Amino acid sequence: MRHIISLLLENESGALSRVSGLFSARGYNIESLTVAPTDDPSLSRMTIVTSGSEQIIEQITKQLNKLVDVVRLIDLTPHRHIEREMMLVKVKVPDTTGREEAKRLTDIFRGNIVDVSQETYVIELTGHGSKLDSFLEALQNFPVMEVVRSGVMGIARGDVALHL
Amino acid sequence: MSENPAKPAAITGAEIFVRCLQEEGVEVVFGYPGGAVLHIYDALYRQDKIAHILVRHEQGAVHAAEGYAKSSDRCGVALVTSGPGATNAVTGIADAYMDSVPLVVFTGQVPTHLIGNDAFQEVDTVGITRPCVKHNFLVKDVRDLALTIKKAFYVATSGRPGPVVVDIPKDVTADTCEFEYPKQIKMRSYNPTTRGHSGQIRKALDLILSAKKPMLYTGGGVILGRASEALTELTRKLGYPITNTLMGLGAYPASDPQFVGMLGMHGTYEANMGMHHADVLIAIGVRFDDRVTGNIEKFCPYAKIVHIDVDPASISKNVKVDIPIVGQVESVLREMIRELESVNTEPDKEALAAWWRQIEEWRAKDCLKYDKSSPLIKPQYVVRKLWELTGGDAFVTSDVGQHQMWAAQFYGFDKPNRWINSGGLGTMGVGLPFAMGAQFANPDATVACVTGEASIQMCIQELSTCLQYHLPIKIVNLNNRYLGMVRQWQEFFYQGRYAMSYMDALPDFVKLAESYGHVGMRIDQPGDVEGAIREALTLKDRLVFMDFITDQTENVYPMIPAGAGQNEMILL
Numbered sequence: 001m002r003h004i005i006s007l008l009l010e011n012e013s014g015a016l017s018r019v020s021g022l023f024s025a026r027g028y029n030i031e032s033l034t035v036a037p038t039d040d041p042s043l044s045r046m047t048i049v050t051s052g053s054e055q056i057i058e059q060i061t062k063q064l065n066k067l068v069d070v071v072r073l074i075d076l077t078p079h080r081h082i083e084r085e086m087m088l089v090k091v092k093v094p095d096t097t098g099r100e101e102a103k104r105l106t107d108i109f110r111g112n113i114v115d116v117s118q119e120t121y122v123i124e125l126t127g128h129g130s131k132l133d134s135f136l137e138a139l140q141n142f143p144v145m146e147v148v149r150s151g152v153m154g155i156a157r158g159d160v161a162l163h164l
Numbered sequence: 165m166s167e168n169p170a171k172p173a174a175i176t177g178a179e180i181f182v183r184c185l186q187e188e189g190v191e192v193v194f195g196y197p198g199g200a201v202l203h204i205y206d207a208l209y210r211q212d213k214i215a216h217i218l219v220r221h222e223q224g225a226v227h228a229a230e231g232y233a234k235s236s237d238r239c240g241v242a243l244v245t246s247g248p249g250a251t252n253a254v255t256g257i258a259d260a261y262m263d264s265v266p267l268v269v270f271t272g273q274v275p276t277h278l279i280g281n282d283a284f285q286e287v288d289t290v291g292i293t294r295p296c297v298k299h300n301f302l303v304k305d306v307r308d309l310a311l312t313i314k315k316a317f318y319v320a321t322s323g324r325p326g327p328v329v330v331d332i333p334k335d336v337t338a339d340t341c342e343f344e345y346p347k348q349i350k351m352r353s354y355n356p357t358t359r360g361h362s363g364q365i366r367k368a369l370d371l372i373l374s375a376k377k378p379m380l381y382t383g384g385g386v387i388l389g390r391a392s393e394a395l396t397e398l399t400r401k402l403g404y405p406i407t408n409t410l411m412g413l414g415a416y417p418a419s420d421p422q423f424v425g426m427l428g429m430h431g432t433y434e435a436n437m438g439m440h441h442a443d444v445l446i447a448i449g450v451r452f453d454d455r456v457t458g459n460i461e462k463f464c465p466y467a468k469i470v471h472i473d474v475d476p477a478s479i480s481k482n483v484k485v486d487i488p489i490v491g492q493v494e495s496v497l498r499e500m501i502r503e504l505e506s507v508n509t510e511p512d513k514e515a516l517a518a519w520w521r522q523i524e525e526w527r528a529k530d531c532l533k534y535d536k537s538s539p540l541i542k543p544q545y546v547v548r549k550l551w552e553l554t555g556g557d558a559f560v561t562s563d564v565g566q567h568q569m570w571a572a573q574f575y576g577f578d579k580p581n582r583w584i585n586s587g588g589l590g591t592m593g594v595g596l597p598f599a600m601g602a603q604f605a606n607p608d609a610t611v612a613c614v615t616g617e618a619s620i621q622m623c624i625q626e627l628s629t630c631l632q633y634h635l636p637i638k639i640v641n642l643n644n645r646y647l648g649m650v651r652q653w654q655e656f657f658y659q660g661r662y663a664m665s666y667m668d669a670l671p672d673f674v675k676l677a678e679s680y681g682h683v684g685m686r687i688d689q690p691g692d693v694e695g696a697i698r699e700a701l702t703l704k705d706r707l708v709f710m711d712f713i714t715d716q717t718e719n720v721y722p723m724i725p726a727g728a729g730q731n732e733m734i735l736l
Contacts (some may be wrong), residue, residue, distance in 0.1 A: 010353055013301070014290060014294070017294065018293070021294055025295050042599065055484070057478065058480065059480075059481060062476050062477035063477050065190070065476070065477075066476075066477050068298070068351070068353055069353055069355040070353060071352055164352070
């Protein structure tokens, strides 16, 4: 089953490789991993999307907790939560029809065109991973030059919070 | 300090290093110098509180520090240089990680401005050791040095112990700052559990007392957690059979009738059958290692399982347990004993008597029997004689292979910390440096290294260290001219195709020992075994290398073949 795990870890060099090394050493899956410093610069927040049986997920959370650099951890999956991923897509739009079609699709998906050149658009889109997938499907008539996805970040709804 | 309002004078990183070790009460450091640690060696030279033991290879330094820690209640400390010094230390660090040995390993590093430049003797030590340490640090600023060392000792020795590596660039040891050693340490990201959950302990006790076929299965965690006394008290109060893992031998007296021997691949018939048929399993300080469980699908099919361990990640890792208790083994067992004394329930006497009758039937198979009338020296006999003549009270180290299993099976350990071997990583070559560390921690005790002609050659250079420091270790070399355990598997599972398992071109171990200034003996008759050990033990101030020429084809029995269940043993 797919799980989304959020962690706070010491913002120190090497902390990221401890986490990624744990996953490769123990043969766990990583679908995506995102990390950045938080409002407290001594802490980083990481979101990992992984999958496995209940027993494996239990081991993953325990092994992550055991890393000395991991301060707190939450498996968001059983909680009501919000997941977001950001995508930047560069598409070729050589003619007016194409440009109009691309603009229309972007509007429908509530995205933004953030760069325009003679023959290309860069479209920015944020949402659940499945929405980004659908958008890429909708773009199938366009020559897509490049796709950049951020990986998933997540936060729990309501009172549940991951903080110190 | 209060008399002197002036700020403390700034001292170098190397001096801070020495002061920190002194503050930690470190008495012995095992190490080997090199370019990146020259400032530190200079600072060590100018003090006399910490003894530095010069080994002959960095692997030996870390294993010796392990032996020191395993045979005492102290943290082992090793010091090596950058690059090859650090890579040579990795085997020891990995060994300590697998067996949860409290260890702080200091590695020199190239100066900070050269890091990442492929400088002379540079390796990414933090990167290389990351998967086999409890934690590691790179100290980039002399002002962080004291706090980092404090953290290193705290992390290494608390919770589930393990090795911590501190990588110190050379310029950090030359830079100066004021020295202040933190008295206490608190880390927001590291808070090992101490006390177990009382509700869980009560629940566990209810289950334990309801058992009809109980079995205590205890391991290295009991020894690391200094819980042998509590375990012995609880086990005797319950009257239940108890088995120890390879790492747990000595946690419960082997001479006690409730002890049914070691379990696992080469455990006793009674221990493994007891495990298989148990209805309640009380697992304490163990990790359900594959050498213990055999085929996990067939493991303890009838048992409800209680598991006490300080490491939450050990619980339900390999085997799903029914009642987990996370906490320090000692404190949990003490609480359990108090609880046991206050409840009115007692174990089911009748069921227990029937269970013991069954166990005695299994025990009567005498699964550790061997041919006592052989004209060849039987390795089991040598270990048994060693046990007899040392009164079962020696510190015994071993290497890895058949001799390790015979030492575990035939030297009855009655006390914790007496049996020092490499259980998890299975590192050949540890025996001699382990013995060095054990002898430093216990200078007046008899320290014996039970080894084989293959393993001993993996760290043979340490015979030189033993001479330099007058370590009177008794080496019991069970020389069967084979990589015995490999040969045994080839006999059982590869139709006797003995690929590369014959140790050709062996040295003359007597002359080898003598060339290092030690006493060498060669024993090839069963009738001479006792006399030789006796003589070796009288040479109190000499290292004696006893080369026993043993039966080449002897196998370790009983055996659970890989992938089989605990009730599917090969007996002699």
